[in-house]
Amino acid sequence: MDFTISNRIQTIVDMIQEFVEAELIPLEPDFLAKDFRELLPVLREKQEMVKKMELWAPNFPVECGGMGLSLLEHGLVSEALGRSPLGHYVFWCQAPDAGNVEILHDHGTEEQKQRYLNPLVMGEIRSCFAMTEVDMPGSNPVMLETTAVKDGADYVINGHKWYTTAADGADFAIAMAVTNPEASTYRQASMIIVPTNTPGFNLVRNIPVMGHEGSDYFSHAEILFEGCRVPQKNLLGPEGHGFVIAQDRLGPGRIHHCMRWLGIGQRALELMCKRANERVISPDGRTLGSQQTIQNWIAESTAELHAARLLTLNSAWQIDNYGAAAARDSISTIKFMVANTMNQIVDRALQVHGGLGMTDDTILAFFYRHERAARIYDGADEVHKSSVAKRILRKLSKS
Numbered sequence: 001m002d003f004t005i006s007n008r009i010q011t012i013v014d015m016i017q018e019f020v021e022a023e024l025i026p027l028e029p030d031f032l033a034k035d036f037r038e039l040l041p042v043l044r045e046k047q048e049m050v051k052k053m054e055l056w057a058p059n060f061p062v063e064c065g066g067m068g069l070s071l072l073e074h075g076l077v078s079e080a081l082g083r084s085p086l087g088h089y090v091f092w093c094q095a096p097d098a099g100n101v102e103i104l105h106d107h108g109t110e111e112q113k114q115r116y117l118n119p120l121v122m123g124e125i126r127s128c129f130a131m132t133e134v135d136m137p138g139s140n141p142v143m144l145e146t147t148a149v150k151d152g153a154d155y156v157i158n159g160h161k162w163y164t165t166a167a168d169g170a171d172f173a174i175a176m177a178v179t180n181p182e183a184s185t186y187r188q189a190s191m192i193i194v195p196t197n198t199p200g201f202n203l204v205r206n207i208p209v210m211g212h213e214g215s216d217y218f219s220h221a222e223i224l225f226e227g228c229r230v231p232q233k234n235l236l237g238p239e240g241h242g243f244v245i246a247q248d249r250l251g252p253g254r255i256h257h258c259m260r261w262l263g264i265g266q267r268a269l270e271l272m273c274k275r276a277n278e279r280v281i282s283p284d285g286r287t288l289g290s291q292q293t294i295q296n297w298i299a300e301s302t303a304e305l306h307a308a309r310l311l312t313l314n315s316a317w318q319i320d321n322y323g324a325a326a327a328r329d330s331i332s333t334i335k336f337m338v339a340n341t342m343n344q345i346v347d348r349a350l351q352v353h354g355g356l357g358m359t360d361d362t363i364l365a366f367f368y369r370h371e372r373a374a375r376i377y378d379g380a381d382e383v384h385k386s387s388v389a390k391r392i393l394r395k396l397s398k399s
């Protein structure tokens with residue numbers, strides 16, 4: 001495989017890096033101190049700038065208004081954007097909208113594309129994805145209690161979801177619900193588009209996560225579907241194909257997350273180095289960076305980030321060339337490996353900052369709080385490790 005970066009992509013990555021540095025990082029103190037909604041006007045201005053630079057929606061297909069980058073190319077862009085928590089949102093390639101665009105593009109009807117996909121790609125509306133349930137194990141998503149029962153020309157949905165990221169302010173949800181309880185395990189559930197203003201779509205609360213309930217895009221909601229009635233034409237893809245479509249969504253989505261985490265890891269490493277160079281710890285002028293423990297952390301973090309980046313690019317390359325199914329083990333491996341690498345580096349960087357690291361005067365405490373979840377969502381570490389190990393054991397038992 002060849003990871004040579006073309007001049008075009010290098011130029012794009014450089015432009016994005018400059019933009020993040022000049023336009024988004026200066027907004028972070030407000031991002032940390034204020035309600036996210038208060039930032040929306042200034043973020044819209046930044047989004048207009050991104051559109052003018054023709055860097056809007058880097059991973060979305062060209063025919064619906066994106067840049068149409070390959071997964072490998074988008075991986076590189078995603079790392080540059082990941083340096084700031086605002087990056088993906090301002091360039092419009094944030095989860096869960098990015099995944100919803102992909103599945104609407106691949107599985108939506110013409111009517112669904114007109115009504116939901118086109119305005120979503122243009123940034124006129126937002127969406128969310130409601131699969132995980134309060135009383136069921138998200139780690140085994142075939143265990144769903146939410147049902148969608150046919151009644152006349154409609155589905156009537158009942159169920160209790162949570163962790164529906166960005167539901168607050170979203171125009172529609174893609175909900176996973178059991179439509180075919182008699183079918184085989186993986187054919188029981190379907191994806192259904194539910195406009196959030198439908199009666200019976202009840203946003204109970206934004207869940208406080210690590211002490212912060214957030215708002216609008218930066219929030220995770222608990223949703224109660226109570227007799228929520230939507231037309232059957234809101235079914236996305238064939239009935240009973242919810243898990244098949246979910247698989248399409250999760251492979252590339254994990255590359256996006258991993259590359260974003262690499263951007264976070266790289267920023268944390270740079271903050272660690274800056275602090276190590278500047279913090280004087282003895283009267284003779286020695287700095288933190290003169291201490292071997294800190295040097296070890298810097299060297300180890302650099303090596304770990306580089307290894308994680310190469311593994312992630314390799315997975316993206318496999319998906320681009322052979323499809324997500326062929327890259328299954330690779331995707332699972334990077335999912336737990338990169339999440340832990342990023343968490344470890346953020347932890348070291350915070351430690352190097354001492355008391356300052358615990359404050360919101362740097363972005364590190366935000367990363368520490370919010371990115372801990374990387375080891376849980378899109379498959380917990382243990383589940384990915386177990387599935388990789390099982391396949392290796394099966395393969396070796398045959399040889």
Ligand SMILES: Cc1cc2nc3c(=O)[nH]c(=O)nc-3n(C[C@H](O)[C@H](O)[C@H](O)COP(=O)(O)OP(=O)(O)OC[C@H]3O[C@@H](n4cnc5c(N)ncnc54)[C@H](O)[C@@H]3O)c2cc1C
Pocket residue numbers: 096129130131132136137138139140162163164165209220373376377378379380381382383386
């Ligand atoms: C910040 C955040 C955002 C999220 N966004 C969304 C979203 O937008 N939409 C959505 O539908 N969901 C979302 N989720 C939910 C997420 O996908 C689930 O939390 C995840 O799948 C785990 O499910 P669970 O919480 O029910 O944990 P459980 O399934 O109860 O598992 C709990 C723990 O048990 C362990 N475990 C589970 N299974 C095994 C096993 N087989 N072997 C060993 N150990 C195991 C793991 O350590 C796991 O963390 C989000 C979660 C978070 C934290």
